[in-house]
Amino acid sequence: xxxxxxxxxTLGVSTTTVSNVIHGKTKEVSxxxxxxxxxxxxxxxxVPNINARNLAQNRSKIIGVVLMLYxxxxxxxxxxxxxxxxxxxxxxxxxxxxYFMMLYISDDAxxxxxxxxxxxxDGIVMFAINDEAGLKVSRHYKKPIVFIDxxxxxxxxxxxxxxxxxxxxxxxxEAVYEAVQYLISRGHKKIAFLSRNMMGTDKLRYRGYLxxxxxxxxxxxxxxxxxxxSNNYDETESVYEKLTxxxxxxxxxxxxxxxxxxxxxxxxxxxxxxxxxxISIIGxxxxxxxxxxxxxxxxxxxxxxxxxxxxxxxxxxxxxGTVFTSQNIVLGTxxxxxxxxxxx
Amino acid sequence: xxxxxxxxxTLGVSTTTVSNVIHGKTKEVSxxxxxxxxxxxxxxxxVPNINARNLAQNRSKIIGVVLMLYxxxxxxxxxxxxxxxxxxxxxxxxxxxxYFMMLYISDDAxxxxxxxxxxxxDGIVMFAINDEAGLKVSRHYKKPIVFIDxxxxxxxxxxxxxxxxxxxxxxxxEAVYEAVQYLISRGHKKIAFLSRNMMGTDKLRYRGYLxxxxxxxxxxxxxxxxxxxSNNYDETESVYEKLTxxxxxxxxxxxxxxxxxxxxxxxxxxxxxxxxxxISIIGxxxxxxxxxxxxxxxxxxxxxxxxxxxxxxxxxxxxxGTVFTSQNIVLGTxxxxxxxxxxx
DNA sequence: TTGTACGCGTTATCAA
DNA sequence: TTGATAACGCGTACAA
Numbered sequence: 001x002x003x004x005x006x007x008x009x010t011l012g013v014s015t016t017t018v019s020n021v022i023h024g025k026t027k028e029v030s031x032x033x034x035x036x037x038x039x040x041x042x043x044x045x046x047v048p049n050i051n052a053r054n055l056a057q058n059r060s061k062i063i064g065v066v067l068m069l070y071x072x073x074x075x076x077x078x079x080x081x082x083x084x085x086x087x088x089x090x091x092x093x094x095x096x097x098x099y100f101m102m103l104y105i106s107d108d109a110x111x112x113x114x115x116x117x118x119x120x121x122d123g124i125v126m127f128a129i130n131d132e133a134g135l136k137v138s139r140h141y142k143k144p145i146v147f148i149d150x151x152x153x154x155x156x157x158x159x160x161x162x163x164x165x166x167x168x169x170x171x172x173x174e175a176v177y178e179a180v181q182y183l184i185s186r187g188h189k190k191i192a193f194l195s196r197n198m199m200g201t202d203k204l205r206y207r208g209y210l211x212x213x214x215x216x217x218x219x220x221x222x223x224x225x226x227x228x229x230s231n232n233y234d235e236t237e238s239v240y241e242k243l244t245x246x247x248x249x250x251x252x253x254x255x256x257x258x259x260x261x262x263x264x265x266x267x268x269x270x271x272x273x274x275x276x277x278x279i280s281i282i283g284x285x286x287x288x289x290x291x292x293x294x295x296x297x298x299x300x301x302x303x304x305x306x307x308x309x310x311x312x313x314x315x316x317x318x319x320x321g322t323v324f325t326s327q328n329i330v331l332g333t334x335x336x337x338x339x340x341x342x343x344x
Numbered sequence: 345x346x347x348x349x350x351x352x353x354t355l356g357v358s359t360t361t362v363s364n365v366i367h368g369k370t371k372e373v374s375x376x377x378x379x380x381x382x383x384x385x386x387x388x389x390x391v392p393n394i395n396a397r398n399l400a401q402n403r404s405k406i407i408g409v410v411l412m413l414y415x416x417x418x419x420x421x422x423x424x425x426x427x428x429x430x431x432x433x434x435x436x437x438x439x440x441x442x443y444f445m446m447l448y449i450s451d452d453a454x455x456x457x458x459x460x461x462x463x464x465x466d467g468i469v470m471f472a473i474n475d476e477a478g479l480k481v482s483r484h485y486k487k488p489i490v491f492i493d494x495x496x497x498x499x500x501x502x503x504x505x506x507x508x509x510x511x512x513x514x515x516x517x518e519a520v521y522e523a524v525q526y527l528i529s530r531g532h533k534k535i536a537f538l539s540r541n542m543m544g545t546d547k548l549r550y551r552g553y554l555x556x557x558x559x560x561x562x563x564x565x566x567x568x569x570x571x572x573x574s575n576n577y578d579e580t581e582s583v584y585e586k587l588t589x590x591x592x593x594x595x596x597x598x599x600x601x602x603x604x605x606x607x608x609x610x611x612x613x614x615x616x617x618x619x620x621x622x623i624s625i626i627g628x629x630x631x632x633x634x635x636x637x638x639x640x641x642x643x644x645x646x647x648x649x650x651x652x653x654x655x656x657x658x659x660x661x662x663x664x665g666t667v668f669t670s671q672n673i674v675l676g677t678x679x680x681x682x683x684x685x686x687x688x
Numbered sequence: 689t690t691g692t693a694c695g696c697g698t699t700a701t702c703a704a
Numbered sequence: 705t706t707g708a709t710a711a712c713g714c715g716t717a718c719a720a
Binding site: 001047048049050051052054055060062076077078079081084085087088089091092095100101102103104105106114115117118119120262263266269288289292293294305 | 345391392393394395396398399404406420421422423425428429431432433435436439444445446447448449450458459461462463464606607610613632633636637638649
């Protein structure tokens with residue numbers, strides 16, 4: 001790797017001059033030297049050493065994308081289409097802005113804090129399902145943070161946090177409220193709620209479900225109604241098989257993700273229970289599987305790409321000094337009617 | 345951020361001593377000082393500045409994961425389950441080894457070379473569908489490279505390359521040969537080949553298809569037989585719709601991915617053409633969609649997780665100085681019989 | 689056993 | 705308009 005110092009000496013100028021040319025501070029340098037240096041830089045394919053630059057400027061040009069997931073143990077989380085698509089959106093926004101994306105996955109707040117400070121990361125995007133962990137990180141990090149789908153309560157945030165932050169989310173509770181209302185309007189009364197756990201977004205969505213059922217005067221399933229407690233994609237099939245028994249006591253099931261909806265449909269079909277003839281299903285996300293499922297899924301669409309783009313945009317404006325009072329950005333959702341719900 | 349220098353001065357020792365303790369070179373330090381320093385390090389939560397460390401040691405602890413994809417323009421490549429799962433496998437192997445993963449996506453070899461040298465990345469894993477681009481990078485990079493599914497021909501590689509490298513792949517040609525033979529053994533004679541393009545693995549797979557058809561004395565589709573030329577996941581549906589016409593002239597279709605198989609099945613079903621009654625379909629990968637598809641997909645299973653793990657393992661042993669003569673590692677595949685193929 | 693001093697590549701300050 | 709020179713934080717050869 002060729003260095004500024006080498007260039008300076010072979011060109012008979014100082015490192016300062018070379019550096020100035022590199023950074024376009026050309027009004028402080030004579031046109032001839034500018035040309036001379038520029039030509040030579042191109043000739044030798046000069047590439048700055050970013051470590052040295054970061055050291056001198058006390059920054060990193062790295063945006064850390066941190067995934068802190070509940071019970072992340074040996075599961076390939078990228079099998080989750082939601083996570084994958086989000087990462088993809090983040091990557092493109094980050095590199096478009098001239099930053100670099102470093103991915104870090106851990107469910108241990110201390111490890112995350114460690115990572116952040118070693119690399120002197122300029123900002124982080126955190127996808128943290130566990131509020132406590134997210135809070136702990138934000139207490140120890142003085143630079144900008146964007147949370148995605150992390151429902152740390154507002155007061156606690158502002159009280160305990162050193163850094164500016166924003167939280168990007170969708171109107172989870174309201175979206176589910178409307179979805180359940182939709183089912184009710186179609187004549188359903190016995191409606192189940194299917195989630196993978198009761199943390200983060202799922203908790204909020206459960207509230208929406210509860211409220212809709214309450215408002216209609218129907219009996220809601222309790223927190224243990226239908227939960228597919230499995231983070232292992234390889235054993236999901238058996239998990240869902242067991243759920244079919246519970247599910248068939250209802251006329252409709254709201255599912256917290258399209259993935260779980262499709263898994264449930266498949267398990268049901270294997271037992272001869274047909275969707276939507278015997279039971280109606282509604283999903284969440286509107287990912288590729290929703291369109292390809294048979295029947296095609298009626299589901300709630302959220303714009304994952306937008307989520308990622310907004311996250312990076314907010315982060316960058318914080319990095320660039322636009323002061324933020326900590327805020328929540330709430331994105332909309334939309335019910336997409338397809339073929340998995342029928343009137344009864 | 346607290347520095348070694350500060351620690352040294354408040355403790356009344358030299359930076360060397362602190363550094364030695366940090367690196368466990370304790371036999372050169374008295375037990376008391378070791379304890380004193382260790383305690384203090386813990387107390388102040390010392391975290392090394394990795395930029396400074398890298399600068400001093402001329403390394404980075406970064407493994408670059410580089411995605412160079414044919415016609416990558418504004419497409420969220422993470423929607424491809426193959427890519428996502430691979431990234432996930434790479435991430436966990438990399439962080440297990442104490443390295444950090446930096447993701448870089450570009451189809452421009454010069455940009456990639458630039459990226460690699462600015463960050464002084466210790467090694468790269470390249471998923472490059474375009475041979476030329478991969479070659480160009482390897483010519484300019486003197487550190488270890490692992491290619492995944494990049495079928496740069498061997499001779500050219502060893503002649504033009506400065507760095508040690510390994511290529512990790514599966515027996516694409518053979519796998520498809522067997523799959524087509526399987527279709528033939530089930531009575532099929534008019535068999536089509538469906539791919540997204542004719543680059544990289546698809547090219548090899550096409551060879552396997554051709555050979556199997558030739559050996560059986562059947563007429564193969566030409567290179568333009570059935571190709572779903574679309575990298576945009578949002579317009580795929582219409583692309584596949586157009587393909588149904590071609591496809592229905594065959595009794596079986598070999599598809600280069602489960603994703604394309606499922607898309608095709610859906611498009612066919614919409615036109616009232618049933619799988620496997622009217623036409624048999626065979627996929628590739630055995631991802632989640634294969635099991636959930638109806639009918640469940642008969643497909644060729646490859647172990648993506650293993651691919652990722654082997655890639656990182658090879659890379660690390662190169663980084664750690666185990667000298668490699670450039671080599672190919674070929675992983676096996678397995679035909680999984682499900683319900684999308686019938687006898688005729 | 690401990691400490692001094694220099695180098696890593698870059699940027700920034702200040703003087704010439 | 706240009707150029708020394710210090711500083712960033714760490715590792716290490718060498719000296720004490």
